[in-house]
Amino acid sequence: xxxxxxxxxxxxxxxxxxxxxxxxxxxxxxxxxxxxxxxxxxxxxxxxxxxxxxxxxxxxxxxxxxxxxxxxxxxxxxxxxxxxxxxxxxxxxxxxxxxxxxxxxxxxxxxxxxxxxxxxxxxxxxxxxxxxxxxxxxxxxxxxxxxxxxxxxxxxxxxxxxxxxxxxxxxxxxxxxxxxxxxxxxxxxxxxxxxxxxxxxxxxxxxxxxxxxxxxxxxxxxxxxxxxxxxxxxxxxxxxxxxxxxxxxxxxxxxxxxxxxxxxxxxxxxxxxxxxxxxxxxxxxxxxxxxxxxxxxxxxxxxxxxxxxxxxxxxxxxxxx
Amino acid sequence: xxxxxxxxxxxxxxxxxxxxxxxxxxxxxxxxxxxxxxxxxxxxxxxxxxxxxxxxxxxxxxxxxxxxxxxxxxxxxxxxxxxxxxxxxxxxxxxxxxxxxxxxxxxxxxxxxxxxxxxxxxxxxxxxxxxxxxxxxxxxxxxxxxxxxxxxxxxxxxxxxxxxxxxxxxxxxxxxxxxxxxxxxxxxxxxxxxxxxxxxxxxxxxxxxxxxxxxxxxxxxxxxxxxxxxxxxxxxxxxxxxxxxxxxxxxxxxxxxxxxxxxxxxxxxxxxxxxxxxxxxxxxxxxxxxxxxxxxxxxxxxxxxxxxxxxxxxxxxxxxxxxxxxxxxxxxxxxxxxxxxxxxxxxxxxxxxxxxxxxxxxxxxxxxxxxxxxxxxxxx
Numbered sequence: 001x002x003x004x005x006x007x008x009x010x011x012x013x014x015x016x017x018x019x020x021x022x023x024x025x026x027x028x029x030x031x032x033x034x035x036x037x038x039x040x041x042x043x044x045x046x047x048x049x050x051x052x053x054x055x056x057x058x059x060x061x062x063x064x065x066x067x068x069x070x071x072x073x074x075x076x077x078x079x080x081x082x083x084x085x086x087x088x089x090x091x092x093x094x095x096x097x098x099x100x101x102x103x104x105x106x107x108x109x110x111x112x113x114x115x116x117x118x119x120x121x122x123x124x125x126x127x128x129x130x131x132x133x134x135x136x137x138x139x140x141x142x143x144x145x146x147x148x149x150x151x152x153x154x155x156x157x158x159x160x161x162x163x164x165x166x167x168x169x170x171x172x173x174x175x176x177x178x179x180x181x182x183x184x185x186x187x188x189x190x191x192x193x194x195x196x197x198x199x200x201x202x203x204x205x206x207x208x209x210x211x212x213x214x215x216x217x218x219x220x221x222x223x224x225x226x227x228x229x230x231x232x233x234x235x236x237x238x239x240x241x242x243x244x245x246x247x248x249x250x251x252x253x254x255x256x257x258x259x260x261x262x263x264x265x266x267x268x269x270x271x272x273x274x275x276x277x278x279x280x281x282x283x284x285x286x287x288x289x290x291x292x293x294x295x296x297x298x299x300x301x302x303x304x305x306x307x308x309x310x311x312x313x314x315x316x317x318x319x320x321x
Numbered sequence: 322x323x324x325x326x327x328x329x330x331x332x333x334x335x336x337x338x339x340x341x342x343x344x345x346x347x348x349x350x351x352x353x354x355x356x357x358x359x360x361x362x363x364x365x366x367x368x369x370x371x372x373x374x375x376x377x378x379x380x381x382x383x384x385x386x387x388x389x390x391x392x393x394x395x396x397x398x399x400x401x402x403x404x405x406x407x408x409x410x411x412x413x414x415x416x417x418x419x420x421x422x423x424x425x426x427x428x429x430x431x432x433x434x435x436x437x438x439x440x441x442x443x444x445x446x447x448x449x450x451x452x453x454x455x456x457x458x459x460x461x462x463x464x465x466x467x468x469x470x471x472x473x474x475x476x477x478x479x480x481x482x483x484x485x486x487x488x489x490x491x492x493x494x495x496x497x498x499x500x501x502x503x504x505x506x507x508x509x510x511x512x513x514x515x516x517x518x519x520x521x522x523x524x525x526x527x528x529x530x531x532x533x534x535x536x537x538x539x540x541x542x543x544x545x546x547x548x549x550x551x552x553x554x555x556x557x558x559x560x561x562x563x564x565x566x567x568x569x570x571x572x573x574x575x576x577x578x579x580x581x582x583x584x585x586x587x588x589x590x591x592x593x594x595x596x597x598x599x600x601x602x603x604x605x606x607x608x609x610x611x612x613x614x615x616x617x618x619x620x621x622x623x624x625x626x627x628x629x630x631x632x633x634x635x636x637x638x639x640x641x642x643x644x645x646x647x648x649x650x651x652x653x654x655x656x657x658x659x660x661x662x663x664x665x666x667x668x669x670x671x672x673x674x675x676x677x678x679x680x681x682x683x684x685x686x687x688x689x690x691x692x693x694x695x696x697x698x699x700x701x
Contacts (some may be wrong), residue, residue, distance in 0.1 A: 249383040
């Protein structure tokens, strides 16, 4: 069975916080809460350097005057030469997707391809996938891919699948490392006439099909899915295997091929921002709720023994215990 | 010149760490307590390829370079110094075969050693003598079609579980540089007996014993190198061993530092974590300086081995520095952790017990210092 595992790495958009000079009262709370020590209060307002801001958004809810807004720009720096550490496979669900493919291959034979989309520093992620046991790995890497929405992303994946030849099963994580659903798989399945099953909780081979368990609306459905198929897997589907020393010795020193838009026969009008119908412009914190004030809890006092006893009584009262 | 690990080294380090977290760390304390040889872990290490990291690819190993070997050994030592020592002695045996064995010997022994089917060992010291080969008595006398071996070897690591041993013996009773040879001895040979195990302070699961040989026949095909070449060869093997023993010490020291820092961050006294107190800070800083210095020396010694430069000065210095660094790291870690460090609730007491061996093993630090000083006198 030829299995392709699709992984999407990197952020297409770079976020940074910007201070509204008109409303900022330079209270300095952003300086205190920023985990990266970026904001500073130099004059009558706070300043946040867009160069150093990591876009985590921690400061936004703390700002009493709602003066901090997040802005997004296309993350062109992602494809610039960088001295940043290469990135391994960090997101657990990516490993689950890969393990699903490897386990199936170990049962029925065949080949596992890694089709990873992302900037060059994620070559290490592909290599790590190979060290886990994948047979082949490619990085779909081109700055023109930046800003692709799910439809444009699916075109990239579709071309990559056509280039590797027959693919019986396409596996992807349900969400990427930034929590966004990997919806491009559904589009690929539609275009290539593959069965499509999201939220897969288990995967087994059967004759000409695969048996999957899908979590849907609080229920677990057992489905027999004809091949070729595309599935997205949920957390807990398996326990990913460790890295293999023998595979490392086989893989190390080999270069991971990069497939650009030219190699995938894609026109720049089909992909990236130009080929996307959906574009992210900016993001702002929702206005603070002006509902009821929190009543606050009771502050228990006394020795540890008394505290423990009171707590147990309360929990019993609330029927927690 | 580059002090950074290559991407490949980082990957091997990550793989080893991953393996240790899953299979070595959970069982390390148990094996240490029961003094059982960790057969399951060693078998798994064979399956995963760890036992053949320095065996060339054509003989079934991974053929990794010496610096990558050092990175892997350090990571193993951080998890369990016993596992690192078992692996180390096995690798020293392999290194000697690779360097000084003939093609037939390599084909015969290396694939089994690489897969972990055979576990290697290394015998040099004798019970009644120090580490000076001229005092050795274990004799392999040449007969028509074999060597007849009588005598014994002491303090052999992997003695119980090992199956193939590199043994350094004299071939005549003269005291010349041509009076010695190294032999490959299989435990299955008639006349080979293993004494009762020593109860060591540290490295409790590594099974250290003495060997006795009585009229043991060793075929000519098991002699490594030409007749009389043993002394020069074993000198090089000991230098490799010393450099890698230093690496194990660095791993133990690093593990002590990690535990001490973790504990000092959590332990709160008078309202603040003890890591904020200057006496603790001084101990941690000194631990780091000594461990890092030892690591640099070890890496230089290993780099010299990789580049075929005589590592005589550096491997001795690396072993001495590493022995001191890890012993100090163990002591300081226990002092930082107080009673918790002194009990088996934390692994630091095990690290402390293991650390002492680095100064004692493969030539005590005292004789190494004397030898180093003599070499310096000649060289400068």
